[in-house]
Amino acid sequence: MKYLHIYLISIAFFSCSKKKAEEISKIENPYYYRAYDFYAEHVRDSAFLNFSRAEEVFKDNKDSTGVANSLVIMAIIQNQQADYFGAQETALEALNYLSTQDPDHFETLSNNFNNLGSATGELGEMDKAITFYNEAIKFSADSNNVRTYLNNIALLYQDKEDYPRAISIYESILKSPDLDSVEFARVLTNYATAMWQYRANYNPIPELKYALDIRKKEKDMWGQNSSYAHLADYYAKINPDSSLYFAKRQYALAKEIDSPKDQVKALKRLIRLNPVDSIPTYFATYQQLSDSIQQARAAARNQFALIRYEVEKNKSENLKLQKDNAETTNRLIGLSITFALLGAGSILWYKKRKQRLELETQNKIKASHLKTSRKVHDVVANGIYRVMTEIEHKDDIDRNGILDRLEDMYHKSRDISYEAEKIERVDQPFNQEITNLLQSFAGRHQKIIIAGNDPELWQSVKANVQQEIKHVLQELLVNMKKHSQAENVVIRFSMVHHDLHIHYKDDGVGLPVEMKRGNGLVSTGNRIKNICGDITFASEPGKGLRVEVIIPTL
Structure with missing residues (x-):
């Protein structure tokens, strides 16, 4: 029944928010209006996708209220689809765009805190959930919603077995003069x-049956489902036959209202109360239904994560397209100017060439020193850090495998002193080698998503370039583990017009403005430059790090 409470409040919030949506031009943000149509048709994935796209449009227009509304509704959809961790994350993100000092934001804040309380309660964090519900009450001006929030708080106290406090809250709600019959029966x-x-x-039967009669009269199917469940629980020890009767009624009603969660609870009661010969049938249904619920929840989590990833990817590609168009225009202008200055530039070219040759001679000397230190950093330091990461995050440690890798690093470090650099030879495809490298940095608190790492992608990439890319990726992930505090990392590979594109993005703390790049990032930039590539770092403190790498393959 907790889900129903959230659903009813969500409907009210959607109705109010849609009025605001009608004030927003379809030309300015068509995704926002379209999302409500999908939600009304119960097409949750399409609604989530369009709210996610609307969020990006609002961000581009610097409309914080629109961003907040989109995120709040996305979090409600995730909660309804049992993606509780995702709902928490999205709802907390919405708070960044809402002001506790702006009365126009109070209604949205109240609904967002209510959703946070629901998702947090489902995850078993009852004290935090109570805190969120109290915040929802603080920002609510609707007495009906306030009573629902209080009811949810009382239910959490019940779960905590703090019955006196729960009873006190219920009694205060029952004294409300404007309580309607359905709400009265629930409380x-x-x-x-x-x-x-x-x-x-204590004998609760008169009150439970009185509430059931009200719910039947009001045709409150969800309420009747709750009444049958409570009656079955009460009779379980004192009258098993009555308990079995109400459990069967609840199971039938749970199927009628299409509530898999309540069906599972009813089946657990039926398994416990029925004769032994009836148990196998109920148990088989229970197991099948439980598995389908778990699969649906897992699918919902992955689906919402992929939707947000695709929206982010499309935005990145659009920005790149705009950048390419601007570069093309600038290139044409520059070409015209070049022809005009070609004569005068010939003399300057000769002088610059002479200076460049002298500079290259000096750089070669420096490069010979940097080459050795870079090998030590990549082969020894990063190799040891990778082994440390696997030991930290894996429960079953492959002792022999770790010893083999340490021995391999020993031989490589010895070869460095003789300048015997060798390109690593592996028996597995290079795309699998990249996958193994990236996944070795995943842990309990870090999730790494890899896209586009197909065998065909690497066929046109030279072996020496492959090894440089491997070292660059390893350096980025070492920095992520050490400094970023990121929970999610996305690495995408693609080939565009014979150029290899690598897109890296995490949700960590980002690079502080005043922070100087360490030896690792400097070395990364030098590596990309040496293979005629281009690397771009984009970061704002607290908003993660983005890295774009482009490497020609011809």
Whole structure:
């Protein structure tokens, strides 16, 4: 029944938010209006996708209220689809765009905190959930919503077995003069349940049946489902036959309202109460339904993550296209100017060439020193850090494998002193080698998503370039583990017009403005330059790091 409470409040919030959406021009942000149509048709994935796209449009227009509304509704959809961690993350992100001092934001803040309380409660963090519900009450001007939030707080106290506090809240709600019959039946059911859980000799049957009669009269199917569940629980020890009767009624009603979660709870009661010969049938249904619920939840989590990733990817590609168009225009202008200055430039070219040759001679001397130090950094330091990362995050440690890698690093470090640099030879395809390298940095708190790492991608990339790319990726992930505090990392590979594109993005703390690049990032830039590539770092403190690498393959 907690889900239903959130659903009813969400409907009210959607209705109010859609009025605001009608004030927004379809030309300015068509995704926002379209998202409501999909939600009304119960097409949750399309609604989530369009709200995600609307969020990006609002960000481009610097409309913080529009961004907040989009994120709040996206979090509600994730909560309804049982993606509780995703709902928490999205709802907390929405708070960055809302002001606790602006009355126009109070309604959105209230609904967002209510959703946070629901998702957090489902994850078992009851004290935090109570805090979020209290915040929802603070920003709500709707007495009906306030009573629902109080009811949810009382349910959490019940779960914590703090029955006196839960009972006190229920009693205060029941005294409200404007309580409608459906809400009265819901609170009365919860009150009676809390009383018999608190006092073993308390008889809740008159109140439970009175609430059930109200729900039947009001045709409140979800409410009847709740009543049958509470009656079955109460009779479980004192009258198993009555308990079995109400459990069967609840199971039938849960199927009628299409609530898999309540069906599973009813089946657990039926397995416990039925004769032994009836248990296998119920158990098989219970197991099948439980598995399907878990699969649906996992699919929802992955689906929402992929939607947000695709929206981010499309935005990045659009920005790159704009950049390419601007570069083409600038190139044409520059070409015209070049022809005009070609004569005078010939003399300057001769002088510059002479200076460049002298500079190259000096750089070769420096490069010979940098080459050795870079080998030590890449082969020894990063190799040891990778082994440390695997030991830290893997429960079953491959002792022999780790010893083999340490021995390999020993031989490589010895070869450095003789300047015997060798290109690594592996028996597995290079794309699999890249996958193994990247996934070795994943841990309990870091998720790494890899896209586009196909065998065909690497066929046109030279072996020496492949090794440089491997060292660059390793350096980026070592820096991520050491400094970024990121939880999610996305690395995407693609081939565009014979240019290899590597897109790196994490949600860590980013690079502080005042921070100087360490030896690792400087070495990374030098490596890309040496293979005629281009690397761009984009970061704002607290908003993660983005890295774009472009390497020609011809």
